[in-house]
Amino acid sequence: KAGVTQTPRYLIKTRGQQVTLSCSPISGHRSVSWYQQTPGQGLQFLFEYFSETQRNKGNFPGRFSGRQFSNSRSEMNVSTLELGDSALYLCASSSKQGAQGEKLFFGSGTQLSVL
Amino acid sequence: AQSVAQPEDQVNVAEGNPLTVKCTYSVSGNPYLFWYVQYPNRGLQFLLKYITGDNLVKGSYGFEAEFNKSQTSFHLKKPSALVSDSALYFCAVRDFQAGTALIFGKGTTLSVSS
Numbered sequence: 001k002a003g004v005t006q007t008p009r010y011l012i013k014t015r016g017q018q019v020t021l022s023c024s025p026i027s028g029h030r031s032v033s034w035y036q037q038t039p040g041q042g043l044q045f046l047f048e049y050f051s052e053t054q055r056n057k058g059n060f061p062g063r064f065s066g067r068q069f070s071n072s073r074s075e076m077n078v079s080t081l082e083l084g085d086s087a088l089y090l091c092a093s094s095s096k097q098g099a100q101g102e103k104l105f106f107g108s109g110t111q112l113s114v115l
Numbered sequence: 116a117q118s119v120a121q122p123e124d125q126v127n128v129a130e131g132n133p134l135t136v137k138c139t140y141s142v143s144g145n146p147y148l149f150w151y152v153q154y155p156n157r158g159l160q161f162l163l164k165y166i167t168g169d170n171l172v173k174g175s176y177g178f179e180a181e182f183n184k185s186q187t188s189f190h191l192k193k194p195s196a197l198v199s200d201s202a203l204y205f206c207a208v209r210d211f212q213a214g215t216a217l218i219f220g221k222g223t224t225l226s227v228s229s
Binding site (some may be wrong): 042104 | 139149151156157158160161163194205210217218219220221222
């Protein structure tokens, strides 16, 4: 079974631009979560989607948004990029939403550099 | 608010020696605890979890973790370290108010020397 696939693997953007990241979950998984990883802040939860609906959102500004399609694939968008948005963005999937003991399966991430 | 702390930024051990990576947590209610490992340029991989039951949890690659409620700790252990265990290790606690979202510790870099 294929794992979580994130594209692109690397992105370089300039301040003020916008960017869209893509995530394909494991087949059959309906929950997709996004995390931002930076050396200073570590791993921080962005949002979670289940059945095309955003179920939970972390403490990030409105410039960060996402969506999920009927095939469970998800996209994350960051508008008006800032230097501080440079990070590794990780997508994770799980088979159930809100399942307390459910483990997450992570993709390899998209490394975003904002110049 | 729920939180998790990993007091050591780096742990160094020699191959063949036992290793411990420390984690303490703060939750209201019963904790759901996880350990994940991250290799360079890769995403996180699940190692093990504690939900309920036996305080000693066994996971992937020979790792285990001991849940200690009185000390609010969930330390990761392995009896005999391998060079290939060198990686970044994250402890995490489930955020009950945010679906499947996890609150991660800052991570501990494990370095195993040959």
